[in-house]
Amino acid sequence: MEIRHLEYFIEVARHKSFSIAAEVTHTSQPSISKAIKDLEAELGKTLFYRSTKYVKLTDAGELVLDQAQQIVAAFRNINTQLEGLAKLQTGKIHIGLPPITAVTTFSHMLGAFKSEYPKIQIQLFEYGPKKIEASLQDGLLDFGIFTPEDSDLFEWIWFEQDPLSVVMHSTHPLARYDLIDYKDFEGEQLILYNNDYKLHDIIIAGCKNAGITPEIAFETSQRELMTQMVTAKLGVALLPTKICQTLNPLTITYRPFADTNLCLQLALTWKKGRYLPHAAHELLAFLKTNYHLIESY
Incomplete structure (x- = not known):
């Protein structure tokens, strides 16, 4: 069974005429007749009463018409959606x-x-x-x-390439510095990226290369939690500078980090x-x- 067979069937049922159906579908009447015969043979049912005066749907034809209309409508809807996709609208x-x-x-x-x-x-x-x-x-x-x-x-x-800055409470002693390096983290509580992030390992390695063992207060993947802990004076954090620029300057201060290679x-x-x-x-x-x-x- 092909979609065009169902389309021919619907047009014959609509116009009650094989010749008119052929005209509106821009095909020949023998092609329409063959398609209907093929459909009837596949379904094993007669779909039309045919006479020299009229064409009328049988009971089976009435049932098939309802289903055929739904199938053809669904198929045309698929084509419409694919056209929208091809035009990159959906x-x-x-x-x-x-x-x-x-x-x-x-x-x-x-x-x-x-x-x-x-x-x-x-x-x-x-x-x-x-x-x-x-x-x-x-x-x-x-x-x-x-x-x-x-x-x-x-x-x-x-x-994106965004250098990291050191974030701290406005009253933190490091706020007096113009530039902060790994060695300045000596004795400080670090609020750090969790180990899902490569920056986690890079920062720890940088501290060790500077001869200090970082004291990690907390590890997280949540930016809001990091800034809240800084606001609560629980430690200092390293965040991308673009984020730092959006923080409340009344409670949080940020300073550039000496390692310019440490960036997001x-x-x-x-x-x-x-x-x-x-x-x-x-x-x-x-x-x-x-x-x-x-x-x-």
């Missing part, structure tokens, strides 16, 4: 991003993209970088935001060789065109 993108990282730049980019393509749905999932990387490999996400390293597994577009580097990353939906390709094209971002291989 679709869905799944993106994983760490809750603690500064995604200010990406948020603006995403907002601009949504303004241009309002019918494309974007689902955001807050995971740690390691889970994002694993989810990309398992095909659960289209994109992930983190610091990729393995060019055999991933492709990416860099969009973020890329929009996807699994190499994985199928990406049309909407995801459109996001990539939008970023490259409007923000001149370069794809890494």
